[in-house]
Amino acid sequence: MSLQKKGDRGIRKTSVPNIVGVARSTYQTTLTNAGLTYTESSQTTSDQSLDQKCVSQGTAADTIVNLGTSISVVYYQYVYPGFSHYGGFSHYGGFSHYGGFGHYGGFGHYGGFGHYGGFGHYGGFGHYGGFSYFGFSLGPNTGVLLSDGTSKPAHMLQVGDKLMALNFDEVGTSFIDPRTWSSASFSNPAIVETEIISISSRVTDKMYLVNGDLYSPTHWIFTRKDNIYKFILSGSIDNTYEVYNYLLQDWQPVVTVEELLYIDNVYSINTEPYDNFFTDNMLVLDRAPENI
DSSP, X not given: OOEEOOTTTSOOEEEOOOOTTOBHHHHHHHHHHTTOEEEXXXXXXXXXGGTTBEEEESSOXXXXXXXXXXXXXXXXXXXXXXXXXXXXXXXXXXXXXXXXXXXXXXXXXXXXXXXXXXXXXXXXXXXXXXXXXXXXXXXXXXXXXXXXXXXXXXXXXXXXXXXEEEEOTTTTTOOOOTXXXXXXXXXXXXXXXXXXXXXXXXXXXXXXXXXXXXXXXXXXXXXXXXXXXXXXXXXXXXXXXEEEEXXXXXXXXXOOEEEEOOOEEEEEEEEESOSEEEBSSOEEEOOOOTTO
16 A cells, blocks of 8 residues: 655545455455545346456546545445246246246255245245235345444344444334334434344345345335435335435435346344344344234
């Protein structure tokens, strides 16, 4: 890293490192150590080897800039290409026509769905109301912010991990029902720590990419619109909303929303004492209890 000084009180400068092709967690550390900040967006890829690697940087490598300059970064987000060879499930008349997933056995990558109780663990979709409410889930590579400031993909999270969360007067540690809760105020937000007490996983055939984060259609995202604060399902959000970003400690517009049809594991997280946590790009709600 090259640092330049102009006297004791002059403008300090640094050289922008080359981060193209570098893993996301590594380039984040590299930019921070260089005295730079960064903004990120993602680009989907079906090549898993490129997942979470830098595609491009907005400021060319070796450019001399002021310390604290923000570098825009685009990184790859892997999405499973799906079972398009079979034309989707409907092409074969649903699951029953071929006697369930077992006939193809090639769903073994997902444990033949048996690992997930053949969907039975989730009540054949019915237990969670067709996933309409309780299926809060993150894509496997959606980054979740730990309390030490690092990011970990959802599929690598463990019970006991401490996460970044947000305390604000209107919620605190109280449980809220996101279907009905909203507020006209957002007072005294403060970063706090919350702990994962349980993790569950399931399979979905649809995901939403929101500002670079992947969610099942039933994940609740904290939003602001027309000065009303509420949690919105990822499948219902659009670019008229703003989301609360940890890095900015402020509201950020929803820039990208993309529906992706493919099969993959997703992960639901339950945290205490706070029922929210930060992903890389926004504040979301943890998995709700099943008895409300």
